[in-house]
Amino acid sequence: MTPTVVLPVIVAGLYAAGVYLLLDRSLTRVLLGFLLLGNATNVLLLSAGGVAGLAPILPVDDESEINDPLPQALVLTAIVITFGISAFVLAMIYRSWRLVRDEVVQDDAEDLRVATREEIDADERDPELLSPADRGPGDGFSVEAGPHPADGTPSDDVGLELAQVEAAENESAEARAVGDVPPTRAGGEPAHREEEH
Amino acid sequence: MEDLIRVLTPLPVLLPLLGAAGALLVGRHPHLQRALSIVVLSGVLAVSVSLLFMADAQGATSVSVGGWPVPLGIVLVVDRLSALMLVVANTVTLGVLVFAVGQGVADGDETDTPLSIFHPTYLVLVAGVSNAFLAGDLFNLYVGFEVLLAASYVLLTLGGTAGRIRAGITYVVVSLMSSLVFLAAIGLVYAATGTVNMAQLAVRLGDLPEGTQLLLQSMLLVAFGIKAAVFPLSAWLPDSYPTAPAPVTAVFAGLLTKVGVYAIIRTNTLLFPDGALDDLLLWAALATMVVGILGAVAQTDVKRMLSFTLVSHIGYMVFGIALGTTAGFAGAIFYVVHHIAIQTTLFLATGLVERRGGTTNTEKLGGLAKASPLLAILFFVPAMNLAGIPPLSGFIGKLGLLEAGVAVGGVGPYVLVAGAVVTSLLTLVAIARVWGRAFWRPRAVDTAEEDVAAVRPATGTATTTEELQAATLPVTMVAATAGFVAITVAITVFGGTLYGVADRAAADLLDRTPYLESVFGDRVIE
Numbered sequence A: 001m002t003p004t005v006v007l008p009v010i011v012a013g014l015y016a017a018g019v020y021l022l023l024d025r026s027l028t029r030v031l032l033g034f035l036l037l038g039n040a041t042n043v044l045l046l047s048a049g050g051v052a053g054l055a056p057i058l059p060v061d062d063e064s065e066i067n068d069p070l071p072q073a074l075v076l077t078a079i080v081i082t083f084g085i086s087a088f089v090l091a092m093i094y095r096s097w098r099l100v101r102d103e104v105v106q107d108d109a110e111d112l113r114v115a116t117r118e119e120i121d122a123d124e125r126d127p128e129l130l131s132p133a134d135r136g137p138g139d140g141f142s143v144e145a146g147p148h149p150a151d152g153t154p155s156d157d158v159g160l161e162l163a164q165v166e167a168a169e170n171e172s173a174e175a176r177a178v179g180d181v182p183p184t185r186a187g188g189e190p191a192h193r194e195e196e197h
Numbered sequence B: 001m002e003d004l005i006r007v008l009t010p011l012p013v014l015l016p017l018l019g020a021a022g023a024l025l026v027g028r029h030p031h032l033q034r035a036l037s038i039v040v041l042s043g044v045l046a047v048s049v050s051l052l053f054m055a056d057a058q059g060a061t062s063v064s065v066g067g068w069p070v071p072l073g074i075v076l077v078v079d080r081l082s083a084l085m086l087v088v089a090n091t092v093t094l095g096v097l098v099f100a101v102g103q104g105v106a107d108g109d110e111t112d113t114p115l116s117i118f119h120p121t122y123l124v125l126v127a128g129v130s131n132a133f134l135a136g137d138l139f140n141l142y143v144g145f146e147v148l149l150a151a152s153y154v155l156l157t158l159g160g161t162a163g164r165i166r167a168g169i170t171y172v173v174v175s176l177m178s179s180l181v182f183l184a185a186i187g188l189v190y191a192a193t194g195t196v197n198m199a200q201l202a203v204r205l206g207d208l209p210e211g212t213q214l215l216l217q218s219m220l221l222v223a224f225g226i227k228a229a230v231f232p233l234s235a236w237l238p239d240s241y242p243t244a245p246a247p248v249t250a251v252f253a254g255l256l257t258k259v260g261v262y263a264i265i266r267t268n269t270l271l272f273p274d275g276a277l278d279d280l281l282l283w284a285a286l287a288t289m290v291v292g293i294l295g296a297v298a299q300t301d302v303k304r305m306l307s308f309t310l311v312s313h314i315g316y317m318v319f320g321i322a323l324g325t326t327a328g329f330a331g332a333i334f335y336v337v338h339h340i341a342i343q344t345t346l347f348l349a350t351g352l353v354e355r356r357g358g359t360t361n362t363e364k365l366g367g368l369a370k371a372s373p374l375l376a377i378l379f380f381v382p383a384m385n386l387a388g389i390p391p392l393s394g395f396i397g398k399l400g401l402l403e404a405g406v407a408v409g410g411v412g413p414y415v416l417v418a419g420a421v422v423t424s425l426l427t428l429v430a431i432a433r434v435w436g437r438a439f440w441r442p443r444a445v446d447t448a449e450e451d452v453a454a455v456r457p458a459t460g461t462a463t464t465t466e467e468l469q470a471a472t473l474p475v476t477m478v479a480a481t482a483g484f485v486a487i488t489v490a491i492t493v494f495g496g497t498l499y500g501v502a503d504r505a506a507a508d509l510l511d512r513t514p515y516l517e518s519v520f521g522d523r524v525i526e
Helices: A006-022 A027-047 A069-100 A109-116 A158-178 B002-008 B011-025 B030-058 B080-107 B115-134 B138-156 B162-193 B198-207 B210-228 B236-240 B246-271 B278-298 B302-323 B326-357 B373-387 B393-408 B411-440 B449-455 B465-469 B475-493 B495-511 B513-520
Strands: B061-064 B075-078
Touching: A006 A027, A027 A069, A027 B162, A069 B138, A069 B162, B002 B030, B002 B061, B011 B030, B011 B115, B030 B061, B030 B075, B030 B080, B030 B115, B030 B495, B061 B513, B075 B080, B075 B115, B075 B198, B075 B513, B080 B115, B080 B246, B080 B326, B080 B475, B080 B495, B115 B138, B115 B246, B138 B162, B138 B198, B138 B246, B162 B198, B162 B210, B162 B236, B198 B210, B198 B246, B198 B513, B210 B246, B210 B302, B236 B302, B246 B302, B246 B326, B246 B495, B278 B302, B278 B411, B302 B326, B302 B393, B302 B411, B326 B373, B326 B393, B326 B475, B326 B495, B373 B393, B373 B411, B373 B475, B393 B411, B393 B475, B393 B495, B475 B495, B495 B513
Parallel strands: none
Antiparallel strands: B061 B075
16 A cells, blocks of 8 residues: 555645644634644544545455544544634634724733833832823822822721721821921922832 | 442533533523532532542542443543542632622623623533543543633633633634644544554553654643643733633633643653653743743733743643652642642632722732731732742642652752742742732822723723722622632641642552553553
């Protein structure tokens, strides 16, 4: 029995084309690439079963005249799985089109933000290092922002919440008594008490 | 006893599948659906626990599905490793289901999101995971993977928001690629040996030329490496997991990567016991640890940080596998058990953080320790466990792996031991940053509540100011998370017992005869 060269060549061609399409950012091409790769794998499985052209049917006189039925069963299973997943991917592509009017693989916004950010935890040292969009209204240490303002955040513990409000009041009273922070400020930078110390 | 185990073995696959069908049928009655899912998963957990006790008492057993004799039919094999994995997996899935039910009820989203999809899909996922653990046949393992992956595609894109579709596409395409590599490997294995039965392969693969063996092993390892997120095949994970709903992320992070690790363990012990690729795996483990944890340190979002630590800690398990000794495998198995529980707990706790604080961005969170001391405890205990602070189970697992590494000796293992220690310290850094910013620092005034919605528009929890104000924690969700914290502590307390099981499982794996005898009986089929 001479092995056929046609099937391996087909498999190789399908794999090459499939990988090329899969690397594209357009989702439809990715799906087409997946289909090609799936078919390439199916042909590969099929060629594991023996020479092409023989039927997997018993009884036979000569053992070499029968094709192995198992790879064909495996291929059937694989085809069904590929079919189902392709339908799902098509639905996702359609959904992507409906949502963003585009069917191109999108960048991860959070990834980009982390990559382009200047410094980690920058706001803890100096809020100016943050881009204005990321900057909070207070850095948590200035008096204006106030630690634990009674901002209405519900607490699990009523006692704790009361203690918090009291602490906040005491602190601002203290600040006023020491006099290093004027009680009212007409604009300008928030005071950074922690950093000055 | 023997008969009982034969009856019980297929149930972890069968029950959830039947349950999924039932859950679809009663889709219009959410209460019935929830009750059905919980009952089914409790049943599966009970079956798994009894399987573990029986497998630990009498070793491996196999069941020929449909009564077909061994080389023709499909076999399911229960040995100590697969029974242990079943128990852990089903504990986690049941706990997360309770959490999800709590969240669903609290959000009242039976009407506006297709919740009737969630329960059937979740049960199918459990069936796929169980099938992968029980499979005694390479193609059946592939089917198990496909079942769990297909279910995971649906769960990851639940609700179909823009963020989830974007993340889902990355996840689906990468998973498809790994499935195709796996399928092609099966085709080549069959062409080379004429069988896909793993016990038969264990006998026949050894007779192949070394080059062929190496090719087949590397193809299988690439396929499983993508699923287990081993560097450099790990980039998909931190991109795709964080956008899913909290319970889904928790179960994915805990379980799905470990199914890949389980498959790697099987490949490296049963099919290719020569350890031809152990050196390569060793360096891959180092790269996974270091690259993963450096990524985690750079993150500002808690979910993304946890996803990166997940990648990083996969490196510990691969380290144990690459050592190739009984101690190494025992350490890896214990670490898998520990890490499934701990990673799920942390993601559930983060789900609670998101609910309480409206975001998981550490730049916006603050003051949670004062606002909700209970939540702080629920986050702190597993966080310290992940970092490996003694006496928690993370420390036990890491210590076991380090000892195994030192026992092997040589340049590679020593470098890995050093890398593992550094990774552990950096994990502590990453965890401490989240703790310091989200829990300990005072809460800054958050005037721009719309920012919260802008950060992660797809999270599906509290987004408006009114919802934020009302964001108290539902009892069921807190109870489920607290239960998980208790389980992680129990893993510490019963660490000795568990490590004993892991030790015996590892000895079985390296011996290989219990597995082969369970499939073949006393005759070995060449």
